[in-house]
Amino acid sequence: LAKTTQPISMDSYEGQEVNITCSHNNIATNDYITWYQQFPSQGPRFIIQGYKTKVTNEVASLFIPADRKSSTLSLPRVSLSDTAVYYCLVGFRGDDYKLSFGAGTTVTVRA
Amino acid sequence: DSGVTQTPKHLITATGQRVTLRCSPRSGDLSVYWYQQSLDQGLQFLIQYYNGEERAKGNILERFSAQQFPDLHSELNLSSLELGDSALYFCASSPGRANTGELFFGEGSRLTVL
Numbered sequence: 001l002a003k004t005t006q007p008i009s010m011d012s013y014e015g016q017e018v019n020i021t022c023s024h025n026n027i028a029t030n031d032y033i034t035w036y037q038q039f040p041s042q043g044p045r046f047i048i049q050g051y052k053t054k055v056t057n058e059v060a061s062l063f064i065p066a067d068r069k070s071s072t073l074s075l076p077r078v079s080l081s082d083t084a085v086y087y088c089l090v091g092f093r094g095d096d097y098k099l100s101f102g103a104g105t106t107v108t109v110r111a
Numbered sequence: 112d113s114g115v116t117q118t119p120k121h122l123i124t125a126t127g128q129r130v131t132l133r134c135s136p137r138s139g140d141l142s143v144y145w146y147q148q149s150l151d152q153g154l155q156f157l158i159q160y161y162n163g164e165e166r167a168k169g170n171i172l173e174r175f176s177a178q179q180f181p182d183l184h185s186e187l188n189l190s191s192l193e194l195g196d197s198a199l200y201f202c203a204s205s206p207g208r209a210n211t212g213e214l215f216f217g218e219g220s221r222l223t224v225l
Contacts (some may be wrong), residue, residue, distance in 0.1 A: 034212040043113065043201045043216025044154070087154075093211045099144075100169075101154035 009106040018075040022088030030092045115217035123223045129190040136204030143185040149198035
């Protein structure tokens with residue numbers, strides 16, 4: 001499984017854009033990049049998944065450069081309710097994808 | 112609401128005891144996954160079942176076992192409990208056999224071992 005590195009914590013203010021970068025230098029050709037969000041005492045929630053370039057949904061955007069050694073989750077105009085832990089996961093969407101979670105990034109949004 | 116139901120939400124027991132955690136997956140999902148989240152270990156994958164059969168195994172202790180029943184609900188059995196087993200146990204489900212990376216997690220069962 002590819003190892004991921006992301007900041008331990010980030011602070012932001014309401015209305016700002018939050019960008020969380022995840023490094024995954026040993027990503028394999030078949031690996032996908034997936035991001036989850038977790039609120040305290042709740043189960044993780046799938047946010048977005050991508051393979052290359054840019055993916056956007058109603059919640060976030062995921063930017064993946066050509067070398068795929070990193071990825072950036074972008075949360076537009078955050079609110080207090082976006083305060084959570086965000087996990088970056090890398091793995092092959094197949095039989096052995098055991099979806100291992102690292103320490104994640106704690107994002108704190110302030111008023 | 113993810114559609115995944117876990118019971119009980121909270122459980123307090125003593126060392127050496129045995130407990131069973133239950134999970135009902137989303138309607139139509141055939142795969143069930145169990146995860147353990149503790150303060151010092153983060154979110155750890157334990158085991159996956161697909162349509163009643165064990166599919167993948169992670170860091171699951173020998174004292175722990177799981178099964179998935181014909182109605183697709185799953186149970187995680189934890190025995191000879193130790194203080195270090197205190198954690199949040201999450202169940203997740205997905206439609207198919209292969210893990211595409213998009214799992215639907217329940218609210219978890221918080222186990223406290225005293």
